[in-house]
Amino acid sequence: MVKVLISDKLSPLAKEIFENRGIEVDQIVGLTPEQLIEAIPRYDGLAIRSATKVTADVLAAASNLKVVGRAGIGVDNVDIKAATNHGVVVMNTPFGNSITTAEHAIAMMFAVARQIPLANESTHQGKWEKSRFMGVELTSKTLGVIGCGNIGAIAADRALGLKMKVVAFDPYLSVERAEELGVEKVELDELLARADFITLHTPLTDGTRGILNADAFAKMKDGVRIVNCARGGLIDEDALLAALDNGKVAGVALDVFAVEPAKASPLFGHEKVVATPHLGASTSEAQVNVAVQVAEQMADYLLDGAVTNALNMPSVSAEESVRLAPYMTLAKQLGSFAGQLTEHALQSIQIEYQGDVTELNTRPLTAIVVEGLLQPLMDCVNMVNALAVAKERDIDIIETKHDAEGDYHTYIKVTVTTDKQERSVAGTLFADKRPRIVSVKDILVDAELAPNMLYVSNEDLPGFIGALGTTLGDAGLNIATFSLGRANAGGEAIALVAIDAAPNDKTVLAVQSLPHVKQVRALKF
Numbered sequence: 001m002v003k004v005l006i007s008d009k010l011s012p013l014a015k016e017i018f019e020n021r022g023i024e025v026d027q028i029v030g031l032t033p034e035q036l037i038e039a040i041p042r043y044d045g046l047a048i049r050s051a052t053k054v055t056a057d058v059l060a061a062a063s064n065l066k067v068v069g070r071a072g073i074g075v076d077n078v079d080i081k082a083a084t085n086h087g088v089v090v091m092n093t094p095f096g097n098s099i100t101t102a103e104h105a106i107a108m109m110f111a112v113a114r115q116i117p118l119a120n121e122s123t124h125q126g127k128w129e130k131s132r133f134m135g136v137e138l139t140s141k142t143l144g145v146i147g148c149g150n151i152g153a154i155a156a157d158r159a160l161g162l163k164m165k166v167v168a169f170d171p172y173l174s175v176e177r178a179e180e181l182g183v184e185k186v187e188l189d190e191l192l193a194r195a196d197f198i199t200l201h202t203p204l205t206d207g208t209r210g211i212l213n214a215d216a217f218a219k220m221k222d223g224v225r226i227v228n229c230a231r232g233g234l235i236d237e238d239a240l241l242a243a244l245d246n247g248k249v250a251g252v253a254l255d256v257f258a259v260e261p262a263k264a265s266p267l268f269g270h271e272k273v274v275a276t277p278h279l280g281a282s283t284s285e286a287q288v289n290v291a292v293q294v295a296e297q298m299a300d301y302l303l304d305g306a307v308t309n310a311l312n313m314p315s316v317s318a319e320e321s322v323r324l325a326p327y328m329t330l331a332k333q334l335g336s337f338a339g340q341l342t343e344h345a346l347q348s349i350q351i352e353y354q355g356d357v358t359e360l361n362t363r364p365l366t367a368i369v370v371e372g373l374l375q376p377l378m379d380c381v382n383m384v385n386a387l388a389v390a391k392e393r394d395i396d397i398i399e400t401k402h403d404a405e406g407d408y409h410t411y412i413k414v415t416v417t418t419d420k421q422e423r424s425v426a427g428t429l430f431a432d433k434r435p436r437i438v439s440v441k442d443i444l445v446d447a448e449l450a451p452n453m454l455y456v457s458n459e460d461l462p463g464f465i466g467a468l469g470t471t472l473g474d475a476g477l478n479i480a481t482f483s484l485g486r487a488n489a490g491g492e493a494i495a496l497v498a499i500d501a502a503p504n505d506k507t508v509l510a511v512q513s514l515p516h517v518k519q520v521r522a523l524k525f
């Protein structure tokens with residue numbers, strides 16, 4: 001039975017969805033890294049929020065894991081590269097909590113503009129310090145949005161509603177999109193120089209880590225106020241403390257911290273710091289959204305092979321997955337066939353799609369061709385990591401698509417170029433949706449692959465077929481099907497023989513030593 005571990009606090013709806021779909025669920029919150037490593041081999045799926053750290057060590061131990069589902073957006077707590085290498089799909093829920101998080105950023109902006117938390121605390125203490133708390137208006141102020149994606153754009157929209165002017169820095173924001181949003185696209189330095197308030201909405205990556213550092217603070221207006229509801233690592237906390245102390249920054253509202261859970265920080269207790277414990281996504285609405293979405297996405301993948309919102313794999317809908325299924329078998333067979341015949345260093349893999357198949361999402365097909373091809377050559381390759389593994393090894397993957405040209409309404413051809421030769425194998429689906437190999441090295445054949453096959457290439461001369469049959473018969477091997485093809489009379493010929501059991505090395509050698517035989521391979525599918 002498929003098993004999922006929920007290792008962070010998720011709406012109970014997630015568990016309910018998994019169970020309704022026949023998936024066994026354990027919810028264990030607060031595991032130490034060691035406990036997670038010990039538990040993880042028992043699970044096919046892991047559902048998390050931001051607390052669980054899915055490190056390379058966890059993934060190395062996760063021998064059955066197929067998917068990590070992040071009920072939320074940021075995946076900086078998941079080692080995606082290691083997940084890819086281990087063939088684990090990582091998916092998130094990119095929109096479920098974006099409104100909620102943008103609202104938190106706006107709430108934090110008000111909180112820091114009017115010192116609401118401090119005023120609240122003082123009032124509860126019966127101090128009535130009316131003259132202590134002097135705030136600033138938001139109207140007409142300039143808000144600098146760093147990272148204008150889903151959340152940044154919603155925050156910008158709300159700020160415009162508050163009659164603020166919004167400038168945005170985001171290298172990937174087009175001028176048209178900026179216009180549509182009603183924001184002014186600017187460079188970072190200009191944003192820093194102009195903004196009265198700055199709000200951060202980028203992911204934490206090597207490119208954004210410390211984006212607000214001492215240099216950046218130096219470029220800001222005196223008395224700027226900053227909101228961070230994205231990730232702690234975006235702000236250099238030491239530089240921030242200095243900027244608060246020297247008056248450059250009038251106030252900061254932090255929902256996120258460099259190290260979480262943040263139980264101690266020099267920023268804590270500072271009058272100018274408003275802090276919340278990573279609450280950006282914590283509304284009942286958002287938590288229902290992300291829990292339902294992650295559970296459904298994970299169940300779809302584990303049960304039906306549908307891929308949605310994956311960060312390391314192309315998307316495949318459930319309907320596509322059904323239509324793709326016979327093609328996936330064909331593509332895997334073609335890749336595997338080519339891989340089992342490949343003896344030299346691979347340079348490129350060309351995958352040509354013709355006819356009906358071009359109407360489908362061919363990216364998963366390409367991934368599975370490459371998986372099939374690399375599997376005989378190396379361990380631990382699967383659909384998730386195949387393209388990355390090929391790239392790492394400088395193998396070019398070339399995908400082409402054409403209308404149907406020849407005899408087949410649908411057709412896939414895989415051509416492998418090594419440093420010594422080029423070899424191709426092509427196949428189709430017949431009306432029964434069963435895959436057929438229709439050519440090898442451009443020699444026409446018509447073969448249905450069986451678990452055990454013998455591939456023989458030979459010179460097309462009389463006597464070979466009888467000799468092959470006798471050799472296999474002598475070895476006690478029953479022939480199930482026998483497909484032949486030849487380039488021309490007397491030219492290169494190919495035999496693809498389905499046999500009921502795998503031939504041993506002695507039999508392969510015996511076939512190899514038959515007259516006119518060029519190459520023999522026992523193939524497994």
Ligand SMILES: NC(=O)C1=CN([C@@H]2O[C@H](COP(=O)(O)OP(=O)(O)OC[C@H]3O[C@@H](n4cnc5c(N)ncnc54)[C@H](O)[C@@H]3O)[C@@H](O)[C@H]2O)C=CC1
Nearest residue numbers: 073074101147148149150151170172202203229230280281
């Ligand atoms: N506090 C909380 O509870 C929550 C925090 N988040 C954080 O918010 C982040 C943003 O979420 P979304 O808006 O949904 O992501 P998104 O992917 O829609 O937007 C991120 C934007 O950042 C931009 N960006 C990337 N590198 C940049 C750079 N060097 N400088 C400026 N912009 C850059 C991208 O072009 C993109 O437009 C998430 O990655 C997550 O870390 C998300 C949800 C809840």
Ligand SMILES: O=C(O)C(=O)COP(=O)(O)O
Nearest residue numbers: 049050051072073074281
């Ligand atoms: O979705 C995100 O990126 C968040 O940061 C939300 O984090 P959480 O799920 O509340 O731990």
